[in-house]
Amino acid sequence: MNRHTQALAVVVPAHDEEELLGACLESIATAVDEARSVVPRIGVWVVLDACTDASAAIASAAGMQVLTVIEQSVGSARAAGMRAALERFAAVSSRKLWTAHTDADSVVPKNWLTHQLDLAERGADVVVGTVRPDFRDLDAEQTAAWWATHTPGVANGHVHGANLGIRASALLAAGGFTDAAVHEDVWLVDEIRARGGHLVATDAAWVRTSGRPIGRAPGGYSRYLREDLVPLARQARAPLPLPRVDRHWESDPSEVA
Template identity: 65%
Template sequence: MTGPTAMAVVIPAHEEEELIGACLDSIRAAVAAARSVISRVSVHVALDACTDATARIVQEAGADLVVPTARGVGAARDAGVAAALAAHARTPLRRLWIAHTDADSVVPMNWLTHQWQLASAGADVVVGTVRPDFRDLSAAQTTAWWATHVPGTANGHVHGANLGTRASTLVAAGGFEPVLEHEDVLLVAETRARGARVAASDAAWVQTSGRPVGRTAGGYAGYLRERLIPLALSRAAYAPTA
């Protein structure tokens, strides 16, 4: 199958002045690496009610700044997608690939090239893995994380911080729902229901913040705070760390 001819990166951001600089630096490196397989790549950051310096940092980095009319991560992702579609209006939707991450995350250099390879092999959706920044975790949380994850093995969990979608598949699914969390899970479920080919991979894992309090009540921060250690305790191989 012929690969995408254009790619776009969409990032929602809510009060991320401390972390979005590193995110954009990593995306810049990934875009440079992707030039070996594709020449047209755009980056779109959708501000979700930011009052800090996030907008200034995005503008200084040269990324496209999008201001949604509604609040919430679902609305922000959808506004970013709309900007990406407009930027690549002349590209057939099936040939446009949209990569999604979060403003508190750092992507690897092979992030875009790996998604391009999977898309070229026929994937309509790529579900990638994430790892927390272990500097944000306690010793017990770190031990629990390694007890519940196998490096190199895709667990199939959906994370907006490491997701890729063919534009035609995303549009057919109705885009991201304007919800405050789990918009990524809802989208992938809808694409599966419509027969999309979903590929799960750990080959280009993304590092995301391990902060105990996230931008929503649940999300990844809620999982690390409330569910990670109980999950590890249910597995015999886990030995709590004081």
């Protein structure tokens, strides 16, 4: 059993994700099964934010704990999930509660939780995981641009709510997720880093997320893929130097482009 982590909370915000939520929750269930030998106390909360589709039925059928909010804000949805998790694990020290975060349009790998827990055991307060778009959603130019600007196995340190792990004590000390409609994950990680939290960026358990052109959160990953990806690839005149890595690296994410 993990010596330091006594409980694990997984939080998944969702807004009208009936097409993708089932695959997301199935992948989380597999990752949870893998993690039970490490941390037997695990809870998964699906936070349905102003959903008008079949997301509630899908989450209930998957056996997950379901919360319903009407916030239209991913930050508020994540915060609601965290409040429920903290209440459930109130007897556990926040230092020994690990929280894992993804999005309802994403699919996590089998080692998603065990990898985060391993890094937490080594002292990480935040695990910044990488994401890859579902290339079935991208055209040929976007796909080529993505591979031209990303190197498999190399953690770039970009913060994504779709692949994020945070020690509960660090999350609470930083004030938790704000009620922002976008970038709530980036702001929280920035605050934890400013308070001296230990961040680890890794590509060893990357998450596949939707590459759809119009996302649920304005200004989020969909906007990046739609508006920034190809221009950034065109601007890259030469390959950037890469840090030496052994599947993951420990550093300040702001140090890597």
